[in-house]
Amino acid sequence: MATLREKPRIRIQLPQEMVTPPPGGMDRRRFMNWAGWVGVLGSLGVALLGFLRFLFPRVLFEPTPVFKAGPPADYIAGVVDERFKGSQRVWIVREEGGFYALLAVCTHLGCTPNWLAQENKFKCPCHGSGFYRSGVNFEGPAPRPLERLKIVLAEDGQILVDKSVSFRQERGQWGNPGAYLRL
Numbered sequence: 001m002a003t004l005r006e007k008p009r010i011r012i013q014l015p016q017e018m019v020t021p022p023p024g025g026m027d028r029r030r031f032m033n034w035a036g037w038v039g040v041l042g043s044l045g046v047a048l049l050g051f052l053r054f055l056f057p058r059v060l061f062e063p064t065p066v067f068k069a070g071p072p073a074d075y076i077a078g079v080v081d082e083r084f085k086g087s088q089r090v091w092i093v094r095e096e097g098g099f100y101a102l103l104a105v106c107t108h109l110g111c112t113p114n115w116l117a118q119e120n121k122f123k124c125p126c127h128g129s130g131f132y133r134s135g136v137n138f139e140g141p142a143p144r145p146l147e148r149l150k151i152v153l154a155e156d157g158q159i160l161v162d163k164s165v166s167f168r169q170e171r172g173q174w175g176n177p178g179a180y181l182r183l
Contacts (some may be wrong), residue, residue, distance in 0.1 A: 007096045064165035072159060072183060073098065080115050080133065085087040090124075090149060090161055091115065093133060101149040102135045108142040122146070136169065145169040152177040 027032070067088055075081055075094040084090045089104040089112060102122075104112050111126035122131040122140075129140030136145045150165035159181065167173035174180070 003162075004082040042123060043066060067161055067163075069101075069161055071157055075099070080117070082115055083159075085115075088161070088163065090163065092151075092159070094162070098180055099151055100158065100180050101151045103147045103149055103163070104168060106142060106177070107146070108136070108140070118174060126183045130152075148174055148179045151181045153181060 005078050015132035043100040069084060069090075069092055072094075075092065076094050079094065081092045081094070084092065085104050086172050091102045091104055093100055093102065105123040106126065106128050106129055108111050108124065108127055112164070113122040113129070113131065116123050120133055122133075122135075123140065124130075124140065127141050129137060131137050131142070131146055134145075135148065137143075147166040147167075147168055149167070150162040152160050152162075154160040162178075165178065167176055167179040
């Protein structure tokens with residue numbers, strides 16, 4: 001049986017200045033060790049912050065699309081009411097038989113048209129689309145009429161407009177329940 005021989009160990013004696021750190025700072029090995037730990041702990045910290053971000057939902061808090069427009073007695077027959085044009089982008093039109101609500105968004109590019117009472121029409125300032133009082137387009141590049149919104153009478157007697165439900169004339173929806181409030 002063969003015996004294993006041990007290899008002789010060679011000892012290398014390093015000079016003293018290579019073994020001890022320099023007197024004013026740290027040596028390269030300690031610096032790399034420190035930098036490595038800072039990198040690992042920093043990565044774990046960023047990952048932990050990313051994980052904590054997922055615990056909070058990304059929610060867009062928007063106002064409700066349903067609003068009360070006041071009692072029907074506040075509106076004059078034959079007049080386009082613009083009090084909700086700035087806050088809700090809605091016109092409420094009262095006729096002799098009832099009410100309808102128009103969305104104040106041009107069907108061409110989404111601008112807000114203006115009501116011109118002298119000319120009895122809505123006119124878009126962006127590209128010149130014109131709409132009759134009923135919302136039907138008659139001039140300019142707008143491809144379709146303005147949309148009507150759901151308008152009903154609430155339990156407390158006020159007009160309730162729901163912007164999440166719209167009615168389009170080209171689909172024949174202006175005659176649907178909710179597109180016109182009869183009094």
